[in-house]
Amino acid sequence: MKRYISLILMMVLAVGVLSCTKTETDGAYEKVPPGPVSNVQYEPDYGGGTLSYTIPSDPDFLYVRAEYTIDNGMTISRTSSRFNNSLELTGMGVGPYQVALYAVDVNGNESEPTLYTVQPKGATVDPISKTIKLIPGFGLFYILVKNEFNTVVDVKLDLWVNNQKVKDPPTFTTSATEDRIEVKGLERDVEYTIDVKIVDNSYGYESEMVTYSNMSILYDDTLNMKPLKIIDDPRLYGNQWDQSLNYPDNQNLNNYTGAPKTVLWQDGAPVARNKMYKFSEFRNARIRHNEASIYLFWDGRPDTHFETGDWDVGQGPDWPWCYFIDMGREVQISRFCIWQVEPCAFGRMAGGLRSFEMWGSNDPTPEDGLLDDWELIGKYTIKVPADEIDKQIEIEEGTEFQIDPDNPKFSRTFRYWRFRGLSDWPVTTNPGDRYWASGRLSDIMLLGKEVDANADVNQ
């Protein structure tokens, strides 16, 4: 009996010591580890999966740490806070892998490990490589890749022409959920065989190779911009322009006010004048300025530019605004290159155009104006490159847009081109900048093809 009593006493004492230590705070570092993680469950996925568990009841428990070794010998340590009863495993391949789970308290004491063996679905590079699509574009190939895991991966290419490997093949790195990679520097009329594989940038897993045989880029030509002429407002409205009104002479193309007839006809239906005669619809923004002219938009020189406003008057027509241009013949376009005005490129200074639309029309009845058959070709936004070096390259070489990067092809046929400015850059670099609503650009080069190969475009 006495023996039992002393045993119970010792147990009470031991519990007393334990609970004393656990409640002790105020700078005293206790050394009692928390209880282990229990009731582990596993949901397999590519690259690892999710472990869930029951955390120990210790009041000073802080987080759970998982530790495991992957195929390349690296030991990976992942942690999860006390607010979570689960933890993501990453960096795994096929496995199986033994994961050691430790409960850690506020003083860094670790519990005994709870060991658990997991069998993931394989490395993430395999399902990522299965999403790859290679699409020929104008002057390039697009590689479309989906990466729901956001694993940092290298997209590694080998290009072959007549069984000869092309030197220095490009490699791209991405972790985006969806990415469109541009493979450039390719020759036209050449058949390429392209091997693509996905390599895990952090842990080295490699996917199987995907091979595309007999692939050729689409090709186009630079269009001659010399025949282009602005379609001034009277020509835009043809016989619907009210010649009896006293509008300024043709030398001053800027100041048409209320000149179209009261009722206009478009697609056989009457449209009130005030519905159409505004900068955003069928009206040109300012054509000439003291310093610039819309003609300088396609003179092939990035050191000359147009502006929609007037620096002396102060403001442009606000957003959006349009220009109407006669190509002088029918064309189809495939892509274009656009140059910003350097001081306002990427919003360094106010007044540069950021997003715009391209429209085309082949209005068959120019006599009643060029108000019909307008069709949106595409909407485009200049994006800010990742760093200053890329910015400077893009300022000098221009920004290239494919007409339809999702489905590279020539646009519809058109003779009349409408360039519609949508927005400028936010004034963030120099908050004190005057706001111009101007939308300057320095040049544009259209690529595509002539509809009539014999058209004399040099007149």
Ligand SMILES: [Ca+2]
């Ligand atoms: Ca220019």
Ligand SMILES: [Ca+2]
């Ligand atoms: Ca017409």
